[in-house]
Amino acid sequence: MERSRVLLEAARIIREQREEIATLETINNGKSIFEARVDIDISWQCLEYYAGLAGSLAGEHIQLPGGSFGYTRREPLGVCAGIGAWNYPFQVACWKAAPALACGNAMVFKPSPFTPLTVVRLAEIFTEAGVPKGLFNVVQGGAATGQFLCHHPDVAKISFTGSVPTGIKIMGMAAKGIKPVTLELGGKSPLIIFSDCALENAVNGALMANFLTQGEVCCNGTRVFVERKILDVFTKEVVKRTQKIKIGDPLLEDTRMGALINRPHLDRVQGFIKQAKEQGAEVLCGGDLYVPDDPKLKNGYYMQPCVLGNCTDDMTCVKEEIFGPVMSILPFDTEEEVVERANNTKFGLAGGVFTRDIQKAHRVVAALKAGMCFINNYNISPVELPFGGYKASGFGRENGRAAMEYYSQLKTVCVEMGDVESVF
Numbered sequence: 001m002e003r004s005r006v007l008l009e010a011a012r013i014i015r016e017q018r019e020e021i022a023t024l025e026t027i028n029n030g031k032s033i034f035e036a037r038v039d040i041d042i043s044w045q046c047l048e049y050y051a052g053l054a055g056s057l058a059g060e061h062i063q064l065p066g067g068s069f070g071y072t073r074r075e076p077l078g079v080c081a082g083i084g085a086w087n088y089p090f091q092v093a094c095w096k097a098a099p100a101l102a103c104g105n106a107m108v109f110k111p112s113p114f115t116p117l118t119v120v121r122l123a124e125i126f127t128e129a130g131v132p133k134g135l136f137n138v139v140q141g142g143a144a145t146g147q148f149l150c151h152h153p154d155v156a157k158i159s160f161t162g163s164v165p166t167g168i169k170i171m172g173m174a175a176k177g178i179k180p181v182t183l184e185l186g187g188k189s190p191l192i193i194f195s196d197c198a199l200e201n202a203v204n205g206a207l208m209a210n211f212l213t214q215g216e217v218c219c220n221g222t223r224v225f226v227e228r229k230i231l232d233v234f235t236k237e238v239v240k241r242t243q244k245i246k247i248g249d250p251l252l253e254d255t256r257m258g259a260l261i262n263r264p265h266l267d268r269v270q271g272f273i274k275q276a277k278e279q280g281a282e283v284l285c286g287g288d289l290y291v292p293d294d295p296k297l298k299n300g301y302y303m304q305p306c307v308l309g310n311c312t313d314d315m316t317c318v319k320e321e322i323f324g325p326v327m328s329i330l331p332f333d334t335e336e337e338v339v340e341r342a343n344n345t346k347f348g349l350a351g352g353v354f355t356r357d358i359q360k361a362h363r364v365v366a367a368l369k370a371g372m373c374f375i376n377n378y379n380i381s382p383v384e385l386p387f388g389g390y391k392a393s394g395f396g397r398e399n400g401r402a403a404m405e406y407y408s409q410l411k412t413v414c415v416e417m418g419d420v421e422s423v424f
């Protein structure tokens with residue numbers, strides 16, 4: 001209950017300072033202030049949620065013959081290392097810190113060197129809220145600092161959010177120390193639009209699935225499978241809406257797409273579009289650099305959100321995570337065919353389906369090999385729901401009750417009520 005009170009106080013301070021933290025996050029990452037506010041809201045909700053669970057950590061009582069019994073205790077792991085990506089800097093830190101602290105652990109958090117700012121504010125807020133000195137710590141740095149944390153003998157667990165190649169290295173380092181690890185990695189998720197969907201919702205869902213945070217979202221539904229019967233009408237509407245997305249200064253109220261994280265990443269995303277064209281995809285809209293009118297923004301890392309048509313499953317843009325505002329549209333004819341194609345990927349983070357047929361919706365998500373599935377919506381993040389991947393997208397879960405298991409360990413106590421019968 002004491003941990004709960006401190007987390008609730010931290011959540012209250014975040015709510016109170018929402019605007020200031022959101023502004024800092026926009027400067028940190030380049031996402032629109034509109035979205036940064038949502039991220040901050042999800043962050044304080046996460047702290048409130050785990051404040052609610054902190055007092056519920058409990059074990060089991062198990063009866064044994066002759067009045068003996070056993071019981072289990074959920075105990076903290078110790079010092080947990082959190083290593084974060086740059087796309088949701090404050091939110092990722094809260095998704096790790098809240099369950100870690102609720103379970104009684106300490107955390108050392110390393111943000112991405114591209115977004116060092118807001119997690120420092122989180123540490124200050126924890127201190128103001130009453131988190132004891134040294135319980136939540138921030139270290140800045142890149143790969144070398146991350147490696148140091150993973151190898152450190154006092155670190156008991158590693159919770160990592162980032163790319164698959166780095167995830168592989170983290171798992172290797174964790175293996176050397178026999179440390180449990182949570183891996184929240186990348187994706188190339190399918191979004192399946194059946195012809196019996198509510199079209200406007202499906203179009204909204206496709207935009208949500210592709211263009212939040214400049215498309216730099218791990219669970220984005222970037223392979224948009226559309227039933228051929230509605231391919232033209234759906235595509236036309238998606239293109240029309242994509243062209244209306246307001247790009248520019250992320251601190252302006254009406255901006256809905258800000259700047260990508262840095263020049264090399266922007267060049268990488270542009271490279272994927274160039275390759276898509278070479279492989280036969282058609283750019284239906286966007287894809288070019290965007291130069292805002294404001295002269296102070298002219299060297300910013302802006303691009304127009306892009307919709308690709310004429311895509312096939314073997315194209316690089318359909319197989320690899322682009323992590324930018326690029327949607328690939330793929331027609332399909334039957335449910336069986338689309339499920340098979342949707343699952344034909346090394347990733348398994350998320351998936352979505354739009355249909356009015358509720359039986360079909362549940363049948364399809366049951367068949368998807370993905371950890372986070374949406375029916376008739378996409379990319380909302382209720383903190384009550386466990387989030388995490390299948391296959392190369394990682395394992396372990398953040399959010400929901402499930403995360404408590406990943407930040408605690410189970411001790412079993414066996415209690416003898418009779419005499420000891422020795423076999424010797």
Ligand SMILES: NC(=O)c1ccc[n+]([C@@H]2O[C@H](COP(=O)([O-])OP(=O)(O)OC[C@H]3O[C@@H](n4cnc5c(N)ncnc54)[C@H](O)[C@@H]3O)[C@@H](O)[C@H]2O)c1
Nearest residue numbers: 084085086111112142143146147162163166184185186218
């Ligand atoms: N599944 C999820 O919840 C989730 C959420 C956000 C982002 N992501 C993924 O993250 C990726 C983008 O983020 P990124 O470019 O920051 O990823 P990244 O793997 O390059 O870096 C992630 C973090 O790991 C650190 N790091 C890099 N090399 C390291 C090493 N050898 N040892 C220890 N730490 C090291 C970085 O400094 C950074 O803090 C995308 O693939 C995206 O899908 C996943």
Ligand SMILES: NCCCC=O
Nearest residue numbers: 087088217218219381
């Ligand atoms: N809504 C946050 C999703 C985290 C993945 O990038």
